[in-house]
Amino acid sequence: MANRKIRMGMVGGGRDAFIGAVHRMAAAIDGEIELVCGAFSSNPEKSRLSGEDFFLDSSRVYGSFEEMIKTEATLPPSVRMDFVSIVTPNHFHFAPAKMALEYGFHVVCDKPLCFSMEEAHELAELVAKTGLIFALTHNYTGYPMVKQARAMIERGDFGNIRKVVVEYPQGWLSTRIEASEQKQAAWRTDPTKSGKAGSVGDIGTHAENLAEYITGLKINELCADVTTFVEGRLLDDDANILLRFENGAKGILHCSQICAGEENDLNIRVWGELGGFAWRQMEPNSLIIKWLDKPTETLRTGGANLTATAQAATRIPAGHPEGYLEAFANIYRNVARVIRARLKGENPNPLYLDFPSVEDGIRGMNFIDKVIESGNQGATWVKV
């Protein structure tokens, strides 16, 4: 019975939402998940119209997440959704996530996890208690070449890691577009919807997650110079941060949304005793490997001799570029396979357990807290 598509319900992500469409495409690519229901908007009419856009049965398009969760919980197991995908602005992650877990649904949640450390810990406890699957969409770690780099560090190819530089420059908030009708800008720069951080929460947490995932090292201390460049803006739009890692490695993380002309240039470079690497999200299928005393090598998605994790995250042969949606899809596909394994009473292939968890969410929330704390103190060192 269990060899079936996994069924997804969505909270948020109606017509015109950016990240909701991304989640739907990511969930759809591999043909293992089907969208069966949703509460796509706090506006019931908009939710209804969105459901039509997505070709859903109108009986399963809900006016609120509470209604969706309660109603779905009453449907027969052969019909009801298996998991909830939460794609709302930050201030609206906690409540549906909590309720979904309480009603026994697995959760995929956009980042950052929630609004406060208290909420974060409450969710983590609920995950622990229920044993349900909780995935956080730090999607950039879904790229095959990120997984390759992580595996190479883990097996010691580069020796002890000494230096990490992770950057996330964007330019789209170079002017005060939140003052006009730009919906994406509006909530991200509104403390009541985004939380205490602007750029640091929106993209800085991706950089932090990437750095820790790829190196396998935790950040111990940081010193953050946090700035709001655009007059009238209520949250930070730039941060330059010094990092110290648990093993003695030093690092730099900077994120910005006022780097005029930049698109979405998340990138990371790491150096160890024996070599290092560079990876750039905008050309994600190349991993440049530098060695102390050998020519620079370029590893490629789909190429020969990659690690098992990189291979498992790849769909097509080298030279056929996989992109953002495919990396994002790796989270959904892995979650679907782990859920399916549970449905079948099997142990999941450990390769599929590779997705960001509620623990990553807690680290992200803590990172935001500490960066803002350091920034508020004029950029002093703070323990993480």
Place this chain on the structure above:
Amino acid sequence: MANRKIRMGMVGGGRDAFIGAVHRMAAAIDGEIELVCGAFSSNPEKSRLSGEDFFLDSSRVYGSFEEMIKTEATLPPSVRMDFVSIVTPNHFHFAPAKMALEYGFHVVCDKPLCFSMEEAHELAELVAKTGLIFALTHNYTGYPMVKQARAMIERGDFGNIRKVVVEYPQGWLSTRIEASEQKQAAWRTDPTKSGKAGSVGDIGTHAENLAEYITGLKINELCADVTTFVEGRLLDDDANILLRFENGAKGILHCSQICAGEENDLNIRVWGELGGFAWRQMEPNSLIIKWLDKPTETLRTGGANLTATAQAATRIPAGHPEGYLEAFANIYRNVARVIRARLKGENPNPLYLDFPSVEDGIRGMNFIDKVIESGNQGATWVKV
């Protein structure tokens, strides 16, 4: 009634097939198509197991394409497939395509169209007679930056076109891997399955289609030096071709599967009186524009001020790379939308009529014929 997913049946593409999986993912991404049935292999047991992999109802997994087409034609309109996707080796395109058209199903077919000019013309006549939709998956023209370049030429940004260089080097057939159990290599180098051409049919036709699509110009004459480098191989694995276009432009097309170390480096450069451009499939989101007397510009998928066709082919903001599957998906999405418009009795948005047709298939077949003819004559000039 018509606001529904479009229903796809597949011929070929069972477990382990490369291009079948690509077609399924491309069809799935946008959530507008659902795979409802298939004849995935000439081996019925393999077809059955493949159907399980794809979570299909076993009643709609067929042992042959004939069975599928005949049976589906008897199902009620609310259930039966809308179109057939044909993803078999070249020698197996014609029969299912013809039968699908005869039974009233739209067709999406992998390239090259078929085996001979006779077959090609027969299919074209059938398409004309039935008025059904027929799309050929020259997927590389699905990239937004290809559409941008085409639109810029069309509106005269570069003036009269003078020179075209299109290249398609691959390296995977540098040794005689068809002699081992490499299935992808085996049929492509077998004249009974691939046709009269090897590399020229497999990838040369993509290059030809890209050059004609992007420039809007037809090739009038060619001179082809066609080579089989790998000993024992039965078909060409390399061709260097001089081109002359209808407007007097000159060009070069070369394709190869023995460029050791190359992945899938389809690329094109075009120069007109006022400027030119370069586009490379392996980094498909950048279009490099060169001007006679201004700085070089880089246009980017999702960037500002792109043409309507480029925008319509883009899903996510600039800096979030879209890749091979998304470009491929643009064909499927457009086909789905045109079918849906018909179901609704509406005229389709002209933007969605932008996919390769049976006419492109005829041009491709003719290109193969003429290249092989020129090659067999020692590389003489041949009218196209």
Place this chain on the structure above:
Amino acid sequence: MANRKIRMGMVGGGRDAFIGAVHRMAAAIDGEIELVCGAFSSNPEKSRLSGEDFFLDSSRVYGSFEEMIKTEATLPPSVRMDFVSIVTPNHFHFAPAKMALEYGFHVVCDKPLCFSMEEAHELAELVAKTGLIFALTHNYTGYPMVKQARAMIERGDFGNIRKVVVEYPQGWLSTRIEASEQKQAAWRTDPTKSGKAGSVGDIGTHAENLAEYITGLKINELCADVTTFVEGRLLDDDANILLRFENGAKGILHCSQICAGEENDLNIRVWGELGGFAWRQMEPNSLIIKWLDKPTETLRTGGANLTATAQAATRIPAGHPEGYLEAFANIYRNVARVIRARLKGENPNPLYLDFPSVEDGIRGMNFIDKVIESGNQGATWVKV
């Protein structure tokens, strides 16, 4: 009489010296300077052999800089050197520079200027008093595209500058090669020869000079995390530094000699309100310009419509790459032309006054002091 080559005497730079050979080639390229004498080594025999290598008259190859300066000062004006080029390790800049100035010779000196702020100020006073020319070879600012970027900021193309990221990663000191016979490594890691800083003095000062030159902005405050990664090394080999500029711009400077696999990857990115740019020393002929709402542009050495300073620093047409030596040569050529103008009693073309001065040297020495001070305090903020 004055239309003649300018005559150079050299201190240091004998056989096998790296930077001495660079200075000689840089001085030679444009055919405006002739090497006439030298004290190439503290070892008189080595100085003599070096003079033979450079095809000098043996009577003008000296055993010490004192001998050279004293003797040359007694030669007739039609014969004696016009300026002294100092290419010794850091601890040996001050004495010859001071003596040369005192004897009325212009000076070109390698960086950093000297050993202490006291020495630096003494030299600056001497330059002011004598009115002689003093050039410091912060050669990276000699690149045409650096001058182009500076001019674009100056004329306001990018609006107010907000963010600066300047990086200088090298990898050649990833292991303790100073323990073997590597002469270049030995003096650079020896506090008695290099001064209080290792990587910060050797390359960090280049990054600081580049950032201030290109932006026209002074660094006001910094916070430096300074590290010695290689066990047993006596000076820093890595520094991560937060910057604050006089206009409120924020920045990052990091320099390292333990980034295994990196060559000499000095690069800088700057963003203002309206756009920004990226420049990379290892591909110095491209300047990537990003705009808030226009396509990215690539300006090129020798290209059309560049500023006067960029044009004056370029020798050959676009597409014929100029490199490190040509950028370095721009300092020498400018110094030669200013000296020649003086010899002719003319005012020099202001374009040729564009070379780093003793004031840049003072800023560099101060930067070293403040970075080490911050580092010693555990990376606290320090006023510059």
Place this chain on the structure above:
Amino acid sequence: MANRKIRMGMVGGGRDAFIGAVHRMAAAIDGEIELVCGAFSSNPEKSRLSGEDFFLDSSRVYGSFEEMIKTEATLPPSVRMDFVSIVTPNHFHFAPAKMALEYGFHVVCDKPLCFSMEEAHELAELVAKTGLIFALTHNYTGYPMVKQARAMIERGDFGNIRKVVVEYPQGWLSTRIEASEQKQAAWRTDPTKSGKAGSVGDIGTHAENLAEYITGLKINELCADVTTFVEGRLLDDDANILLRFENGAKGILHCSQICAGEENDLNIRVWGELGGFAWRQMEPNSLIIKWLDKPTETLRTGGANLTATAQAATRIPAGHPEGYLEAFANIYRNVARVIRARLKGENPNPLYLDFPSVEDGIRGMNFIDKVIESGNQGATWVKV
């Protein structure tokens, strides 16, 4: 006595000449050659003023090459020039080269060698008879990474060579600038000064020389589609050429001066049985090596483990870019060292015999002849 700079006299290259300045800088960089005399223009006054620009003794600035050669031949050996550098337009290579050889002077001559095969053979015979050194400035083979690639092919790293693609697109003649006062364009498009070919002679010969030098293979046959795109132009401005090499390798060479927006993009790619490489003149310090079954490698000028010829052509450490002038200088430096060895009665180091010869000049002249012959016949195959 012989440890001295080698003395150069120049024919052509006065004020404002492009290539003359390049030759002077290339000869000067390494400090082994000194310009002692010249006949810089057919206009004696312009020659005189040019001599002043170059700081020459007026007694050695001549009004004609005949005067220069005759007069210099009468000067004592300790004073007179050692070799003549010929930097005039094509139609003016033969006469001074012939006369210089007849008077016992070595020759460095710009390319193409001369005007006809008869002249070419006459020069070759004279070189053979006199035993003098004759270097042709196919400067692009002077790049270290070109020498590295050649050495790797020679030692068999890539196995038997199968395919060669060499390109030389420029855009500066996209419009009829020769009709205005553009001096560089005027002579290059004038059959009485340039010879029977335009782009083919000016840049096509560089591409041909590069392909043969780097592969060590001779072109046996070619088929050339030669075009004049700009109305009113008297010589070709574009050629697309199919190549067949002596070992069975196939190739493409195309050169153009109407590729609007291109600077000077000479580049070559070669593939053998085991791998291949790509090299691009505009970023000359990287050599991209592709392998059948290993990651792509990037070799770098100055990097570790390069061949002796590449090392001998490099001046500064990796990451300090060397450019066009340094590559050009490698010809001059090698010529100077071979002359110096002769003066000393020594055998030159074989590494310094690595410069293009009169034989390369003959091959270039023959290439021009055969391309134009093929082109005139409508692009037929011609034996070389």
